[in-house]
Amino acid sequence: MTRSGKLCIGLSLSITWLNGEGWRRPDSDVENIHRAEFYIDIARRAEAAKLDFLFRPDSLFLDASRLSSAPGFSSLDPSLLLTAIAQETQRIGLVSTASTSFYPPYVVARQIQSLNWLSRGRAGWNVVTSMDGSDNFSDQPMLSSAERYARAREFTDVVQALWASYPDEALVLDRANGVYADAERVRPIHHRGRHFSVEGPLTVPTYPSAKIPLFQAGASEWGRDFAARVAHGVFAAAPDIAAGVDLRADLRSRADAHGRDPNDLRVLPGLSLFLGDTESEARDLYAQTHAGQNLQRKQAYVLENLGLDVGPLPADMSITPDMLSKLNRPVRSRTHADLLRRLIERETPTVSELLERPEVSGSAHWLFVGTPQDAAREIARWFEAGAGDGFIALPGGSARSMELLFENLMPHLIEDGLFDADYRGGNFAEHLGI
Numbered sequence: 193m194t195r196s197g198k199l200c201i202g203l204s205l206s207i208t209w210l211n212g213e214g215w216r217r218p219d220s221d222v223e224n225i226h227r228a229e230f231y232i233d234i235a236r237r238a239e240a241a242k243l244d245f246l247f248r249p250d251s252l253f254l255d256a257s258r259l260s261s262a263p264g265f266s267s268l269d270p271s272l273l274l275t276a277i278a279q280e281t282q283r284i285g286l287v288s289t290a291s292t293s294f295y296p297p298y299v300v301a302r303q304i305q306s307l308n309w310l311s312r313g314r315a316g317w318n319v320v321t322s323m324d325g326s327d328n329f330s331d332q333p334m335l336s337s338a339e340r341y342a343r344a345r346e347f348t349d350v351v352q353a354l355w356a357s358y359p360d361e362a363l364v365l366d367r368a369n370g371v372y373a374d375a376e377r378v379r380p381i382h383h384r385g386r387h388f389s390v391e392g393p394l395t396v397p398t399y400p401s402a403k404i405p406l407f408q409a410g411a412s413e414w415g416r417d418f419a420a421r422v423a424h425g426v427f428a429a430a431p432d433i434a435a436g437v438d439l440r441a442d443l444r445s446r447a448d449a450h451g452r453d454p455n456d457l458r459v460l461p462g463l464s465l466f467l468g469d470t471e472s473e474a475r476d477l478y479a480q481t482h483a484g485q486n487l488q489r490k491q492a493y494v495l496e497n498l499g500l501d502v503g504p505l506p507a508d509m510s511i512t513p514d515m516l517s518k519l520n521r522p523v524r525s526r527t528h529a530d531l532l533r534r535l536i537e538r539e540t541p542t543v544s545e546l547l548e549r550p551e552v553s554g555s556a557h558w559l560f561v562g563t564p565q566d567a568a569r570e571i572a573r574w575f576e577a578g579a580g581d582g583f584i585a586l587p588g589g590s591a592r593s594m595e596l597l598f599e600n601l602m603p604h605l606i607e608d609g610l611f612d613a614d615y616r617g618g619n620f621a622e623h624l625g626i
């Protein structure tokens with residue numbers, strides 16, 4: 193439960209409703225996904241529905257072969273996009289993604305603090321270690337999860353030290369005596385670490401009294417430890433209620449062990465929402481969206497993450513844990529590989545059942561298909577079971593599915609007393625109670 197006892201709700205701006213066949217719908221507006229207006233319109237509607245924040249995931253590589261069937265992760269720079277949105281919104285939080293594996297910390301510290309100014313205190317930073325893209329930055333392969341998070345820890349320490357290096361209180365602005373700033377209060381950080389050497393100070397002062405909330409995704413042992421130390425929000429892949437309960441309990445106890453108040457860390461499962469005015473409409477939307485699903489791609493995903501080739505196996509054959517080989521090579525995301533392994537250990541699904549599951553689509557998110565009213569009930573069930581402190585909405589199938597989130601599901605959650613109907617505090621951190 194969050195400090196307010198209410199749900200914390202974000203909307204992913206990764207245009208999930210255009211995935212699969214969604215972009216082919218006449219009303220998808222797919223022509224405009226690289227224009228600011230497309231997102232500004234969504235941001236305004238999300239703000240009218242009082243969502244806590246917009247969340248822009250990011251990737252620094254492009255799998256061009258996937259572009260033949262859908263837009264996927266072909267995307268604008270998140271901080272530039274959120275800056276455009278900041279000009280057209282007033283209260284909603286704006287969480288940008290920046291990779292600790294590829295960017296220099298000085299650039300990220302500056303970018304996110306600039307977004308904080310340009311949004312009048314509404315910036316958040318989604319700290320990712322990334323799954324792919326190393327060959328766009330050097331000849332080195334991706335580091336292991338353990339190494340990526342060791343680097344992320346130092347990176348985050350440097351960014352926070354840089355933010356503190358130029359406090360806004362240093363600005364004196366005394367015209368009469370010609371004192372612009374108290375230079376003594378703007379200090380270098382002299383950081384010399386294993387991964388980075390950064391002198392500081394930052395070129396941008398802090399935005400007055402607006403802390404920048406940190407978000408994280410990645411639930412390996414190292415990812416959890418990192419989140420428990422620094423994150424205020426975790427974007428979680430939790431395909432079922434038990435996965436959410438386990439992850440949240442574990443993160444809270446780790447936060448406690450690090451001397452933090454566990455309520456300061458909000459666990460926010462991604463929630464893939466296929467909404468319709470009736471249940472059958474929602475089911476049709478789900479079926480239409482996935483009609484062109486690529487079986488080979490799913491089989492390749494299982495092989496890559498579990499070392500098991502399901503291609504030659506009969507569709508009704510059960511998969512048991514003893515069929516899984518020990519994979520010693522690194523995987524793109526330990527989180528996703530572990531969720532797949534867990535599914536087989538708990539359910540021993542048949543080959544065809546396995547290939548239907550969200551764990552095999554690579555997102556492994558909580559999936560709901562139905563009416564907004566039933567969605568509100570299901571969300572209450574997860575919340576009461578302790579499977580999350582809210583969620584990050586991933587509307588699926590069509591723009592209508594997103595409209596139903598804003599116009600129907602959100603009012604239900606407010607009516608049921610699960611969600612606050614207004615923004616609090618003067619900035620994003622205050623609104624979240626940080």
Ligand SMILES: Cc1cc2nc3c(=O)[nH]c(=O)nc-3n(C[C@H](O)[C@H](O)[C@H](O)COP(=O)(O)O)c2cc1C
Nearest residue numbers: 249250320321322337409410411412415525526527
């Ligand atoms: C739900 C989820 C969302 C993620 N989103 C992003 C993202 O937007 N950009 C990115 O570069 N990496 C993203 N990642 C990758 C993580 O930052 C991390 O590098 C990866 O999961 C490996 O960490 P792990 O071993 O803890 O799973 C995401 C991971 C998960 C589980």
